[in-house]
Amino acid sequence: MLVNLTRGWYYLTMKLSVVVPVFNEEAGIEHFHDEMLMPVVKNLEVKSVEVIYVNDGSRDRTLEKLQRMAKKDERVKVVSFVRNFGKEVALAAGIEAASGDAVLTIDADGQQPPEIIPEFVEKWEAGAKVVTGVRKHFQKHGLVAKLGSKLFYFLMKRMGTETVPGSTDFRLIDKVVKEEYCRLTERNRITRGLIDWMGFPQEYVYYVYGNRHAGKANYKFWKLAKLAIDSFISLSIRPLLFLGWMGMIITFLSGVLGVFVIVQQLIMGDPLGLNWTGPTMLAIFITFLVGMVLISQAVVALYISHIYAETQGRPLYILDREGSRGI
Secondary structure, eight states, X not given: OEEEXXXXXXXXXXXXXXXXXXXXXXXXXXXXXXXXXXXXXXXXXXXXXXXXXXXXXXXXXXXXXXXXXXXXXXXEEEEEOSSOOOHHHHHHHHHHHOOSSEEEEOOSSSSSOGGGHHHHHHHHHTTOSEEEEEESOOTTSOHHHHHHHHHHHHHHHHXXXXXXXXXXXXXXXXXHHHHHHTTOOOSSOOHHHHHHHHTOOEEEEEEOOOOOOSSOOSOOHHHHHHXXXXXXXXXXXXXXXXXXXXXXXXXXXXXXXXXXXXXXXIISOOTTOOOOOHHHHHHHHHHHHHHHHHHHHHHHHHHHHHHHHHHHTOOSOOOOTTTOOOO
């Protein structure tokens, strides 16, 4: 894109792809498209826009409505699954199908406000490779959801993945990021985690989480819990290391206690009068064995983690193509 710096006029040559995963959204998909998304899209300062709806195996009339929208507007494309594969897979399919110079992903329930899309585009035009939408607060969530969210981001940070609390899949990625993302081959994928893992510099757009304009939320508690567990497993081996350290601590403490009991009770004749009984000694011995089992499991798990990492097929590195020279 060429920019006239004196007056700020843009010579528009860029194409933007908007990817929208949908599942059972017949009640509100037309409202989202006609009243929320397209009025914003048509005023964007880009050459052209394509909107890719990914139908994730909807069991209602969502697909029928999407096809009708695509028939009326050539900018609308529809990718449809034969069954429900989940939002992460839908995002992957939409990003792969996108042909724009940048790809923006957004939910169709209206909770991620389309009116702030120009802010994403502005930051992209200014040079950002990744622009991430971040929720300002969580007042619309219950206590359990708030505590769960805080715990999730705390653990993610401890596992070595820097993720801004409140960051969402409402984000824009440059074509360079999209190409690198499409090289990743793991099946249990967490899109936001993988984009963060790639390490491209990010800019952020903060917004207030809106109300769902129609239908019911498809992400229940157990789905969110599974998403968190998949994030931990796919992005870090530190849970395995934690078990190993726990095993070593248990083994060390029980071993020291066992030696103390043997010396104090059997060799010195119990001068302290502690009167260690047989069941107590047995409990100490069992605790020692539990620590050894945890250590053994951690060692085996580390070997399995290396196998898992090899089968993921992730690239060894990601080049900074703009910063590199002579290659």
